Amino acid sequence: MPKLKYYVVWEGHEIGICDSWETCKQWIANYPNAKYKSFKSKAQALDAYEKGYYNYLKFGAIQPLPKGVNKNSICVDAASSGNPGKMEYRGVDTVSRKPIFHQGPFPKGTNNIGEFLAIVHALALIKQKNSSRVVYTDSTIAMGWVKRKKCKTKLIKDRQTAELFELIDRAESWLKNTDFSTKIIKWPTQQWGEIPADFGRK
Numbered sequence: 038m039p040k041l042k043y044y045v046v047w048e049g050h051e052i053g054i055c056d057s058w059e060t061c062k063q064w065i066a067n068y069p070n071a072k073y074k075s076f077k078s079k080a081q082a083l084d085a086y087e088k089g090y091y092n093y094l095k096f097g098a099i100q101p102l103p104k105g106v107n108k109n110s111i112c113v114d115a116a117s118s119g120n121p122g123k124m125e126y127r128g129v130d131t132v133s134r135k136p137i138f139h140q141g142p143f144p145k146g147t148n149n150i151g152e153f154l155a156i157v158h159a160l161a162l163i164k165q166k167n168s169s170r171v172v173y174t175d176s177t178i179a180m181g182w183v184k185r186k187k188c189k190t191k192l193i194k195d196r197q198t199a200e201l202f203e204l205i206d207r208a209e210s211w212l213k214n215t216d217f218s219t220k221i222i223k224w225p226t227q228q229w230g231e232i233p234a235d236f237g238r239k
Contacts, residue, residue: 043082114234115151126151152179
């Protein structure tokens with residue numbers, strides 16, 4: 038009996054972890070530049086998936102944080118396959134890169150919307166926990182939207198985007214009705230490399 042393998046798909050028609058090559062093939066078939074890899078154990082696969090393609094395959098391990106990073110922080114990022122396209126966003130612990138929250142994928146969205154929602158999600162979580170963490174983002178546009186308390190997207194509201202617009206409405210309402218002092222800091226990608234929350238799909 039062949040040994041069971043686990044397959045991580047970072048980018049494909051479907052993303053995640055599966056234990057069947059047949060399933061993996063379905064997820065990546067005819068997908069341009071699909072990113073995937075097999076592992077001998079579920080623990081290895083889960084660790085690789087959580088680190089993301091960029092951190093795992095290009096570096097093989099988590100890289101030390103650049104000097105000057107506030108370690109008491111949450112890093113956020115979003116990824117979309119197309120503009121608009123399938124979109125998801127997440128927040129991770131800056132030091133460990135362990136996921137703190139993850140939303141999506143949504144059938145149709147934009148990277149800017151995901152970045153905006155990720156920042157607000159992190160702000161709300163920090164407020165809820167009465168934490169002193171700061172938030173890192175690599176999106177200047179999303180930072181501007183948060184500052185103006187308005188998601189200035191041109192995405193059309195329809196059946197595919199209804200759930201996303203519900204989240205946008207909630208995020209805008211939270212910003213308008215909540216006092217918070219959490220700092221939102223621009224992650225300097227050119228100086229420090231990709232933000233730890235990066236999905237590694239570039």
